[in-house]
Amino acid sequence: MAVVKALTARFSQLHPGVNFDVQNLDSLQGVTLVADGSLDLGFVSRDLKADEREKVATEPIGVSGSALAVSSLNPVKDLTRGQARKLLSGEFSDWSMAGGLVGVRPLIVIREPEAATRTALEAYLFTDHPVYAVGALIVTSIDVTLETLHSRGDSLAMITVSRQTLADPQIRLVALDGVAPTAENLASGKYPVRRPLYLTYLKDGTKVKPAIKAFLDFVRTGDGQQIIRDNS
CATH class of the missing domain: 3.40.190.10 (Periplasmic binding protein-like II)
Known part of the structure; x- marks a missing residue:
């Protein structure tokens, strides 16, 4: 959870109009609530099951x-x-x-x-x-x-x-x-x-909000990867 808070805090600093409500949920909720559209972004600490991968994609953020x-x-x-x-x-x-x-x-x-x-x-x-x-x-x-x-x-x-x-x-x-x-x-x-750590988001890219796409792009940058290393 520390790495998620650090990533979202840094992104909000860079983009003051974007705010995150970070909640401590379990891995199952981090998948199901993203899949049904209740959450824009989730956090899990395990690999996805085959049926979960049909609706949800992942971005690795450490172990x-x-x-x-x-x-x-x-x-x-x-x-x-x-x-x-x-x-x-x-x-x-x-x-x-x-x-x-x-x-x-x-x-x-x-x-x-x-x-x-x-x-x-x-x-x-x-x-x-x-x-x-x-x-x-x-x-x-x-x-x-x-x-x-x-x-x-x-x-x-x-x-x-x-x-x-x-x-x-x-x-x-x-x-x-x-x-x-x-x-x-x-x-x-x-x-x-x-256990691997992942961010989860909708596999259907047309349903992913622009701010979430921008955040995922940030996670993949050198700045984002350094935050992951610093908080692992």
Whole structure:
């Protein structure tokens, strides 16, 4: 989201008559609301499905990643794929089984089934159908995820890797199989749970507003590409 805000802010500086209402929606909404004309421009953090590509086109604007996060009060800094899977499934019923707090049952916080944050982690962690602990908390936004991590020291939560989450002093994004979810590791491809970032717009160019076409052209310029690099 930071890269979208930076791109739109710069474009509005260059074109004072153009203003953007940037909202934090999930990837599914970033496709469906563009496809039905409710939004002029969307933002997604996954590749489009075949049926979605029939109506919606994309413009790449970098990469993101999915991670598992804990409270900064939790000593866990690294999880293997097996440990993460056992925590999420409830097989590990105490944080100490993964090197964490003794006598504390993990509160598992997962995103809704269609969320790109969740599907990317599932593809990496599970070899078959994902299984989650009884009582796992399903949330639908990054704000609720952060609120839970801030208030519950027993939490293990799915989260998007971003400047906001990496800089939050109350949480820790844990390494997976020894690789930390840093901006550098995402950019290099070293971190394993990476997701592409795209702007979405109508595939039918006759229905795309002139201001949106101009904005997409700006994104492709050297200035736009530098903003993407600076905010990745």
